[in-house]
Amino acid sequence: MATREKGEATAEFVATVGRQIRQQRQHRGWSVQELSDRARVSRRMLTQIELGQANPSLVTVDHIAHALGTDFVSLAMPPTTPAEEASGGRLGAAVRVWSSDRGSEAVLLLATESVPRTELWSWRLAPGDTYHAQPDTAGTEELHQVHAGELIIITSGSALVLRAGEAGRIRSDQRYTYRNDSDTWTEFTRVVTGA
Secondary structure (H helix, E strand, C coil), X not given: CCXXXXXXXXXXXXXXXXXXXXXXXXXXXXXXXXXXXXXXXXXXXXXXXXXXXXXXCHHHHHHHHHHCCCCHHHHHCCCCCHXXXXXXXXXXXXXXXXXXXXXXXXXXXXXXXXXXXXXXXXXXXXXXXXXXXXXXXXXXXXXXXXXXXXXXXXXXXXXXXXXCXXXXXXXXXXXXXXECCCCCCEEEEEEEECC
16 A cells, blocks of 8 residues: 655644744744754744744654753643643643644644653554654653554564554654554554653
């Protein structure tokens, strides 16, 4: 089956990230050029990201987050409301981060407040679709539980095959790929630890 090389960050994610980057940069009193230099992202790209006009890779967002002294989740999720802060909880914070033209999607459901964070994701991979990931920070791991279909996770040339009802773990501080070679949808939960 044909595979997709990449999808796109969703419009909601792009807008939220751009707004958060701009607010955090301005809060620090940094110019666009200063953040650009710190994050090793071109000034033009950074400006387009802040304006919601670019489709940044998740790795680029991560680089910018680290340059700001924060993390991916802080830029990807809307800020906690005063009511949520007062109650110590958070509801309805899910952000659709990635999608492909086949309908595959990755939704960041929630993350812990403490750092390093633990992130809870919901994924759907269409038949024949693929997602290629860049390495996360050193020591990061992912836990996966497949609810429907079959998930193939490629790391360092080896393949982990998980079927519905099965769970697995990988180190995600390396390049890895999610693949659905079947003719049915793959649905799984992903938990990222140490991010």
